[in-house]
Amino acid sequence: MAPAKATRSSRATGTSQAAMSVAIKKEKVKRSALGDNCNLSHAKIMALHQDKENCHGVLDEGKRSKATIYKKTVLGEIPNGDMVQIPCRSQAQAQAQGVSLKPLRRISNKTTDSLYPSALEDVSTCGASLHPTADAWAPVVPRRRVPRGVVDFDQKNWDDPLQVSHYSMEIFNYLKTREPAFAIGDYMPRQIHLTTDMRAVLVDWMVELQENFRLYHETLYLAVKIVDLYLCRAVIKKEQLQLLGITAFFIASKYDECLPLRIWELLYICDGAYSRDELVKMELETLRLIQYDLGIPLSYSFLRRYARCAQVQRRTLTLARYILELSLMDYAAIGFRDSQMASAALYMALRMRAGASHLDQQTWTPTLVHYTGFQLAEFAEIVPVLNAGLHRRPCDTIKIIRNKYSDKIFHEVAKVPLLTNQELFQNNLAPKHKSRTHL
Structure with a gap:
């Protein structure tokens, strides 16, 4: 009988311990529900064992306190520091x-x-x-002042977080102020080992790399910009030109790509012409010469912004991209501002897509003037340079860009009929500017 009594006593002890643990868990739940008032409520609950007459009153008071706190929390009010209930007033x-x-x-x-x-x-x-x-939580849309006849693109897309309409104008205005810091001058007279044709071949090859590796277009434009900035500040030999090209791509992919290029990939496409140490050394020298500043304004970024604000068709945007990408090989276009280059490419695409039967219409609308910040006369000198690149006879060694945009994926925009300079500016430019626009 003694072992049975011991067993029953142990079971009773275990049951009491389980009951105590349940009581402790309930107490923790009450404390978390009561928040900052848990110490006071706990003291009142612990006093129940000593004063049984006030048991119901204390419990009712604790329930009222808990209900009050819960109600105030749900309704979203800010409780005071002492958790004192705000008295109810009549009207x-x-x-x-x-x-x-x-x-x-x-x-x-x-x-x-x-x-x-x-x-x-x-x-x-x-x-x-x-x-x-509730009205205070509604999105406040400030009134933006735009000229009459301008489509307010940012206002229409104010709630779209991908458009960042709240400060998109400030972003691109800031990029315009950054353009003088990356101005490129006429560096070819100093490059005694290079020619403009060699640079065009390099850029055409870089476009092929961008297509093969399926990189962003921003990576291509940034890489070409890094090459020009390096050649502005240092003289290199002919054998190092391709090394500079892959180094610029290596740096640009680190800046723009989610998965940057790897060293062995770049060395493989050069067929072992350079070593790993040479590539790393060129990367360090390139970054030092451009002062480690990769926040370069790109014409491609400006073009996307302008086309989106003007709500141009995809075919027109692709044609403008073709004109702008073809200008990367043109040494005569390296000195122009990127924002104006984008404006000129978009203007030419709009005129060429409209065709010869719509030459009398006004192409550069007030909406484009507002969002680009340029009148047509401000970038009119760029249009003949870009148009000359379109009319230039294709070379057998430089044909990647034309073949790329002759594909159906890019709407075959390279086959769009070309216009002369006079047709491009017909009924759109003041007479004082027409004298220098003849092809």
């Missing part, structure tokens, strides 16, 4: 004391098309709500 008392009462609000279960105000409903007029009204 007459509030007016006598000079206190304005606002209705408390809660989220309604009704599904509506509206996102903010209609999803809230009045539930009570008791208590001075510290929560802002």
Whole structure:
């Protein structure tokens, strides 16, 4: 019998311990629900064992305190530091004391098309709500001043986070201020070992690399810009030109790509002409010469912004990309500002897509003037240079870009009929500028 009694006593002890653990868990739940008032409520609950007469009163008071805190939390009010319940005032008392009462609000279960105000409903007029009204949570759309006849693209896409319409104008205005820091001069007279044709072959080869590795177009434009900046500040030999090209791609891919190029890939496409140490050394020298500043404004970024704001068709944008990409090989275009280059390419694409039957229409609209910041006369000298590149007879060794944009994927924009300079500016440019636009 003694072992049985010991077993029953151990079971009873285990049951009491389990009950105590359950009580402790419940107490923790009460503490977390009561928040900052948990110490006071815990002291009152622990006093129940000593004073059984006030048991129900203390428990009722704890429930009321818990309910008050829960209600205030759900309704979104800001509780005071001592967790003291705000007394309820009637409308007459509030007016006598000079206190304005606002209705408390809660989220309604009704599904509506509206996102903010209609999803809230009045539930009570008791208590001075510290929560802002529903209208305060609605998105505030400031009135943007645009000229008459301008399509306010940023206003229409204000709620689209991908368009960053709140500060997109400031971004591109800042990029325009950065352009003088990356100006490229006429460096070819100093490069005694290079020619403009050699540079064109290098850029054409870089376009082929961009297609084979399926890199972003921003990577290509940044790499070409790095090459020009390096050649502006250092003289290299002919044998190092391809090494500079792959080094520029290596740096640009680190800056723009999610998965940058690897060294062995770049060395493989050069057929072992350079070693790993040579590539790393050229990378260090290139970064040092450009002062480690890779935030270079690119004409491709400006073009995408302008075309999006003007809401041009995809075929027109692809044609403008073809004109702009073809200009990368043209040494005569390296001295122009990237923002103006993008404007000129887009203007030419709009004129060429409209065709010879619509030459009398005004192409450079007030919307384009507003978002680009340029009148047609400000970049008119760039258009003949780009148009000359389109009319230039294709070379057998330089044909990657033309073949690329002759594909159906790019809408065969390389086959669009060309226009003369006079046709491009017909009824769009003042007479004083027409004298220098003849082809």
